[in-house]
Amino acid sequence: MNSVHLALFGIFLFFLGYRFYSKWLSKRIYGLDDDLTTPAHEFRDNIDFLPTKKHILFGHHFTSIAGAAPIIGPCVAAYWGWLPAILWVVLGTVFIGTVHDFGALVMSVKEKGKSMADISSRIINGRVRVLFLIFIVLLVWLVLAVFAMAIADLFVAIPTSVLPINIEIIIAIGVGWLIYKKGMDALLPSLLALGLLYFFVWIGTKTPISFETMGLTQSQSTNVWVVLMFLYSGIVSLLPVWILLQPRDYINSHQLIVGLGLIYLGVFIARPVIDAPMLRLTTEGPSLFPLLFVTIACGAISGFHGLVSSGTSSKQLDKLTDARMVGYGGMIGEGTLALASTIAAVAGIALVSQCSLPSMGQVTDLNWAVYYDSWAHASGNKAAAFVLGGGALIESIGIPPELAKTLMAVLVISFAATTLDTATRIQRFILAELGDSLGITILKNRILATFVAIIPAMLLVFTNVNDPATGVVKQTGWALWPIFGASNQMLAALTLMVLTLYFWQRKKPILPLLLPMLFIMLITITSLFLKAVQFFETNSFLFGLNIFLIILIGWMIIEGIMTVFNNEKTLNK
Numbered sequence: 001m002n003s004v005h006l007a008l009f010g011i012f013l014f015f016l017g018y019r020f021y022s023k024w025l026s027k028r029i030y031g032l033d034d035d036l037t038t039p040a041h042e043f044r045d046n047i048d049f050l051p052t053k054k055h056i057l058f059g060h061h062f063t064s065i066a067g068a069a070p071i072i073g074p075c076v077a078a079y080w081g082w083l084p085a086i087l088w089v090v091l092g093t094v095f096i097g098t099v100h101d102f103g104a105l106v107m108s109v110k111e112k113g114k115s116m117a118d119i120s121s122r123i124i125n126g127r128v129r130v131l132f133l134i135f136i137v138l139l140v141w142l143v144l145a146v147f148a149m150a151i152a153d154l155f156v157a158i159p160t161s162v163l164p165i166n167i168e169i170i171i172a173i174g175v176g177w178l179i180y181k182k183g184m185d186a187l188l189p190s191l192l193a194l195g196l197l198y199f200f201v202w203i204g205t206k207t208p209i210s211f212e213t214m215g216l217t218q219s220q221s222t223n224v225w226v227v228l229m230f231l232y233s234g235i236v237s238l239l240p241v242w243i244l245l246q247p248r249d250y251i252n253s254h255q256l257i258v259g260l261g262l263i264y265l266g267v268f269i270a271r272p273v274i275d276a277p278m279l280r281l282t283t284e285g286p287s288l289f290p291l292l293f294v295t296i297a298c299g300a301i302s303g304f305h306g307l308v309s310s311g312t313s314s315k316q317l318d319k320l321t322d323a324r325m326v327g328y329g330g331m332i333g334e335g336t337l338a339l340a341s342t343i344a345a346v347a348g349i350a351l352v353s354q355c356s357l358p359s360m361g362q363v364t365d366l367n368w369a370v371y372y373d374s375w376a377h378a379s380g381n382k383a384a385a386f387v388l389g390g391g392a393l394i395e396s397i398g399i400p401p402e403l404a405k406t407l408m409a410v411l412v413i414s415f416a417a418t419t420l421d422t423a424t425r426i427q428r429f430i431l432a433e434l435g436d437s438l439g440i441t442i443l444k445n446r447i448l449a450t451f452v453a454i455i456p457a458m459l460l461v462f463t464n465v466n467d468p469a470t471g472v473v474k475q476t477g478w479a480l481w482p483i484f485g486a487s488n489q490m491l492a493a494l495t496l497m498v499l500t501l502y503f504w505q506r507k508k509p510i511l512p513l514l515l516p517m518l519f520i521m522l523i524t525i526t527s528l529f530l531k532a533v534q535f536f537e538t539n540s541f542l543f544g545l546n547i548f549l550i551i552l553i554g555w556m557i558i559e560g561i562m563t564v565f566n567n568e569k570t571l572n573k
Contacts, residue, residue: 003347010090010339017094022328030106032321039113047240049315054322059253061313061330065305067419068150069298070338075385077295078345079378080288081280092300093335096516101305102327103499108310124563133434140427142484144457147420152225159208161409164200172248180242194254205402230454237424259411263340266393275368276346285375290523294485299338303491311426341386348389427453486527493520
């Protein structure tokens, strides 16, 4: 089978979903009405609340949710063959992920920009709010740890990406100044900025920057980058959104469009035959069900997206009707990225000749069977399939190999960095809410909350544990990836539960919300229980964390069910 067929299948269904399904959701369930004054206008402070043109906000939302996870997840999930990954990415995006992201954004806007946890306290009760907040804080710490490590690993592996990524920060600040201080339209400055970024990508291929040339080991270099990324995310999360967050995200949205365009153009020119089997069922690695659905943690649905929708995007939405493009359209964009990552892993990888893989070292004549010879290699190589396979695809249109690889690395790092500082900002909001709920008013201090946001995540990076899946000692953040995936999906299920109750109380059709909620709950609870069994014999820390998450989740589900029964009793009186 040719990879072109996979690309056409996915893109066509994405188009149909946005054209028809999002329109139906807008009218029948979410009730988009521009007469509503959005929180961006009502609470405008030009720091967190700022009315923003929908194409700029789309850029922020899109690049905040499209981090490293929709790339890493499909690259690992290709271990089970191309069919399960493609179906979950495409159908999950159209019918589940988009519904979740779109709904969370609309509900938050209608509730004056409140977070999912805050809304849950009104829909269910105050206990759920505290439980929700604790669950979110734990998840965001995992997100920060994983994304900081992903960026650091790529900086070390591909030092040619360092210069353009850091130059992009300066360029984005300039764009923000031109738009918000000089009143220029955003399109021209951002396009010029994109061209300037690509110029420095080319310069970066000539001037790699590596701490190893300064005498540090590979491990030391990675650690230095981790510290620098956390310092960066902490500082940026405290800045007004117009200075860096919005303009950089707008540039990144253009970068993603160009990058994906090059990849898909490469697919149609090179027309690589799918190198992976349609389905791979083996007893040597983890089972396809339910782990496929939590391994692809963001490429089909992600609880983190609900945090972005209700954390930053709802505070910048100019008009409620803009939510369709930002919420549903943003997830379609991420699905397109996950589709490209999957194609790179199952077809593009066969176009690579010599390379170096994180968990395997130097490899010649790379193909799917070599890359995915074991679960340890598949999970250890992380995003390498996208960088190498995607790079090979764009090489087919005449771009030099080193430049192609750097372009892919810059693409991944740009999105991961956006997610990193957005998550830090969101964690600050969540910690302030948690402090308010528990009477710890000091957490409302922006500076202190930022430190509390990043320090535990940094400890997750610098603490090593024994990975139960492979027996290899690794950083806690990477060992926690299966729990991150399951927790992320469960947060999505809990958000869908709040959405279902919210619109049920308003007598709207809820099946498009209820059915995805039940499915995601099933796979995540099953996954967490399977991991608990595995961790029980191999790692007491991970076992304890897993059980704690299961208790939190079970408690919130019970509270949600009780809300339904209590409402029914009230209605029957």
